[in-house]
Amino acid sequence: MERVVFKIKDNKKIAKNVFEIKLEGNTDAITKSGQFVNIQLDGLYLRRPISVCDYSKNSLTLVYKVVGKGTEQLSKMEKGDLDVLVGLGNGYDTEISGKEPVLIGGGVGVPPLFNLCKKLLAEGKKPSVILGFNTKDEIFYEEEFKKLGVNVYVTTVNGEYGIKGFVIDALKNINYTYFYTCGPEPMLKAVYNSTTTSGQFSFEERMGCGFGACMGCTCKTKYGNKRICKDGPVLVKEEIIW
Amino acid sequence: MVDTKVILSGWELDNPVIPASGTFGFGKEFADLYDINILGTFSFKGTTLNERFGNSTPRIAECTAGMINSVGLQNPGVEHVVKYELPEMKKYFHKKVIANVSGFSIDEYKQTCEILDKQDNIGIIEVNISCPNVHNGGMAFGTDPKNAAEVTKAVKSVTTKPVYIKLSPNVTDIVAIAKSCEDAGADGLSLINTILGMRIDLNKKKPVVANKMGGFSGPAIFPVALRMVYQVYEAVNIPIIGMGGVSTSDDVIEMMIAGATAVQVGAANLVNPFACKEIIEGLENSMNKYGIKSLKEIIGGAHNG
Ligand SMILES: Cc1cc2nc3c(=O)[nH]c(=O)nc-3n(C[C@H](O)[C@H](O)[C@H](O)COP(=O)(O)OP(=O)(O)OC[C@H]3O[C@@H](n4cnc5c(N)ncnc54)[C@H](O)[C@@H]3O)c2cc1C
Numbered sequence: 384m385e386r387v388v389f390k391i392k393d394n395k396k397i398a399k400n401v402f403e404i405k406l407e408g409n410t411d412a413i414t415k416s417g418q419f420v421n422i423q424l425d426g427l428y429l430r431r432p433i434s435v436c437d438y439s440k441n442s443l444t445l446v447y448k449v450v451g452k453g454t455e456q457l458s459k460m461e462k463g464d465l466d467v468l469v470g471l472g473n474g475y476d477t478e479i480s481g482k483e484p485v486l487i488g489g490g491v492g493v494p495p496l497f498n499l500c501k502k503l504l505a506e507g508k509k510p511s512v513i514l515g516f517n518t519k520d521e522i523f524y525e526e527e528f529k530k531l532g533v534n535v536y537v538t539t540v541n542g543e544y545g546i547k548g549f550v551i552d553a554l555k556n557i558n559y560t561y562f563y564t565c566g567p568e569p570m571l572k573a574v575y576n577s578t579t580t581s582g583q584f585s586f587e588e589r590m591g592c593g594f595g596a597c598m599g600c601t602c603k604t605k606y607g608n609k610r611i612c613k614d615g616p617v618l619v620k621e622e623i624i625w
Numbered sequence: 626m627v628d629t630k631v632i633l634s635g636w637e638l639d640n641p642v643i644p645a646s647g648t649f650g651f652g653k654e655f656a657d658l659y660d661i662n663i664l665g666t667f668s669f670k671g672t673t674l675n676e677r678f679g680n681s682t683p684r685i686a687e688c689t690a691g692m693i694n695s696v697g698l699q700n701p702g703v704e705h706v707v708k709y710e711l712p713e714m715k716k717y718f719h720k721k722v723i724a725n726v727s728g729f730s731i732d733e734y735k736q737t738c739e740i741l742d743k744q745d746n747i748g749i750i751e752v753n754i755s756c757p758n759v760h761n762g763g764m765a766f767g768t769d770p771k772n773a774a775e776v777t778k779a780v781k782s783v784t785t786k787p788v789y790i791k792l793s794p795n796v797t798d799i800v801a802i803a804k805s806c807e808d809a810g811a812d813g814l815s816l817i818n819t820i821l822g823m824r825i826d827l828n829k830k831k832p833v834v835a836n837k838m839g840g841f842s843g844p845a846i847f848p849v850a851l852r853m854v855y856q857v858y859e860a861v862n863i864p865i866i867g868m869g870g871v872s873t874s875d876d877v878i879e880m881m882i883a884g885a886t887a888v889q890v891g892a893a894n895l896v897n898p899f900a901c902k903e904i905i906e907g908l909e910n911s912m913n914k915y916g917i918k919s920l921k922e923i924i925g926g927a928h929n930g
C-alpha cells in the first residue's frame with residue numbers, strides 16, 4: 384500500500400448516476416486486478432473504497448456510482464488533487480483461470496473486471512464477459528470491453544436491451560473453465576448457485592481503514608476469519624460462507 | 626533541541642505518542658509503511674482469554690468528524706497472541722508494548738493477565754473495563770466503582786507489571802471510578818474509551834451497524850476526552866494516558882496540559898495510516914510554537930494557579 388496524491392484529469396458521467404474518473408499519479412503499488420483504492424474527501428471522516436477499473440504506469444481509472452454524500456461530492460470535482468491509498472486488497476488471481484474464463488459483473492461490480500479482462504487476454508486466455516444491469520440507461524463499458532476483442536453479453540432485467548433477465552440467464556449459454564465475479568450480493572449468491580466450475584468473488588463491506596488494521600470488515604470463511612479489505616475483497620468459491 | 630521524553634511508571638518513552646488499542650492491530654500493517662520504532666510505544670489489539678470473532682458486520686459507521694465501530698473485541702485469544710503475535714512483533718518493533726486486555730469475568734481478566742505477565746516485551750498491562758461493544762463485557766466493570774476496584778485488585782494480584790485501567794466515558798461520574806481504581810492499586814489510568822453512539826441508515830431506516838450501537842471516536846470526541854482527563858487529573862495522583870480524538874501534535878500538547886503524561890491516537894490511524902508519524906514529526910514544531918522545551922514540564926499545566 385502507498386498513499387499517493389492523484390491529479391484529476393477527467394471526471395464524466397457515463398451512465399445513469401455512474402461516473403468515470405481518470406487520475407494521474409503513481410500506481411506502482413497496484414499489483415493485481417481487483418484491488419481497490421481508498422479515497423479521502425474533504426469534510427468526510429472515512430475514506431471511500433473504490434475498485435481499480437484500469438491503470439497504467441501513471442494513470443488510474445475508476446468507475447463509481449453516486450449513492451451518497453461521498454460519491455456525490457466526488458462526482459462534482461472537475462479538477463484538483465485526491466489523497467488516495469493505493470494497492471489495497473488481494474485482487475484476482477489469474478493463474479488458475481484455465482483457457483476460457485467468464486467474467487460476470489453486475490452494476491458497479493463491472494469496473495474491476497475491466498483490467499482483469501485485459502490481464503487475462505495478455506496471458507493468452509479467451510475470456511468472455513457478462514455485464515448485468517437493471518435498465519438500459521445504466522449500461523456502461525459494453526463498447527470498452529468489445530474493443531478488447533472479447534464476446535460481451537449484456538443483460539437487463541426488463542429486457543429493454545440485450546438478454547432479458549439476470550447475469551445467470553446469460554451464463555446458461557456460455558462454456559467456461561472458471562469464473563470471476565463482482566456485483567451486488569444477491570447476484571453473487573445467484574452466481575454461486577448456478578456456476579459449475581470454481582471461481583472468485585469480490586465482496587464489499589463497510590470499512591474503517593481499508594488496510595487491515597481495525598477489524599471493521601471481518602467475515603467468516605471456511606478458511607478462517609478474513610478481513611475483506613486485506614485478505615479480500617476477493618474470496619474463492621470454496622471458502623465462502625453465506 | 627526539545628525534549629519529548631516522558632515517563633510512565635518508571636518506563637521512559639522517547640515521546641508521548643502511542644497508537645491506541647484496536648486501531649493499530651499488532652503494528653504489522655503500519656510497520657510496512659514506516660519504521661514504527663519512532664513511536665513512544667503502542668497498545669495492541671484488545672486481547673481476551675479465548676478467541677473472539679466479534680460482532681456481525683456492518684461494524685463501521687461514519688459520523689461527522691468521527692466514526693462508530695462495533696468490532697466487538699475480535700482477537701485470536703491470549704495464547705495465540707503470546708505464541709505468534711508477540712514473537713512476530715519483536716522482529717519489527719524493538720520497544721516494549723502496552724498489552725490491552727478485556728474480559729467477561731474477574732477470573733478471565735486474571736487468567737489473561739497472568740499469561741501476559743510472563744512476556745518480556747510488555748511494558749504495561751492496560752485493562753479495558755470499558756468496551757461498549759460487547760454485552761456484559763468490560764463496560765459492566767467500568768461503570769461501577771466497586772466492580773472497577775475489584776478488577777484492578779484481581780489483576781494487580783497476578784502481575785508485577787504496571788497496571789493501567791482503561792476507563793469508560795459512558796458514566797455519570799468518571800472521577801469516582803478513577804479514584805476507586807487508584808485506591809485499589811492501579812498504577813495509572815487510560816482514558817477515554819469510545820462513547821456509546823449510533824447512526825441510522827435513512828434508506829433502510831435501520832441502524833447502520835449490525836449491533837445497532839457502537840463506540841464513537843475521532844476528532845468529534847476530543848473536547849469530551851480532554852474534559853475528562855482534566856477532571857480525573859485533579860482527583861488522582863497516578864499517571865494518565867489521555868486519548869479521544871487526538872489527531873495532531875497540537876492535540877497531544879493540549880491533552881498533556883490537561884493532565885495526560887502520554888497520549889494515545891486511535892481513529893486517526895485508520896483514516897491516515899501515517900498519522901502517528903506525522904504527529905511525532907510535528908511535535909518539535911508545536912513545542913517551539915508554544916515555547917515548550919520539555920514535554921514533561923507541561924503535564925497538568927492547566928491546573929496550576
Ligand atoms: C472493496 C470495495 C470496492 C468498491 N468498488 C466500487 C466501485 O468500483 N464502484 C462503485 O461505485 N462503488 C464501489 N464500492 C462501493 C463504494 O465504496 C460505496 O458506494 C461508497 O463508499 C459510498 O460512499 P457515499 O459517501 O457515497 O455513501 P454514504 O452512504 O453516504 O456513505 C456512508 C459510509 O458508508 C460507506 N458505504 C456506503 N455504501 C458502501 C458500500 N456499498 N460498500 C462499502 N462501504 C459503503 C461509505 O464508505 C461511508 O463510510 C466498493 C466498495 C468496496 C468495499
Ligand SMILES: Cc1cc2nc3c(=O)[nH]c(=O)nc-3n(C[C@H](O)[C@H](O)[C@H](O)COP(=O)(O)O)c2cc1C
Pocket residue numbers: 591597599645646647648670671672694696698725753756791817818819840841842843844846868869870871889890891892893
Ligand atoms: C476500530 C476500533 C477498535 C477499538 N478496539 C479497542 C480495543 O480492542 N480495546 C480498547 O481498549 N479500546 C479499543 N478502541 C478504543 C480506542 O483505543 C480509543 O480509546 C478510542 O477510539 C478513542 O480514541 P480516538 O478518538 O483517537 O479513536 C477501539 C477503537 C476503534 C476505533
Ligand code: FES
Pocket residue numbers: 589590591592593594595596597598599600601610611612613
Ligand atoms: S477495514 Fe479495517 S481491517 Fe478492514
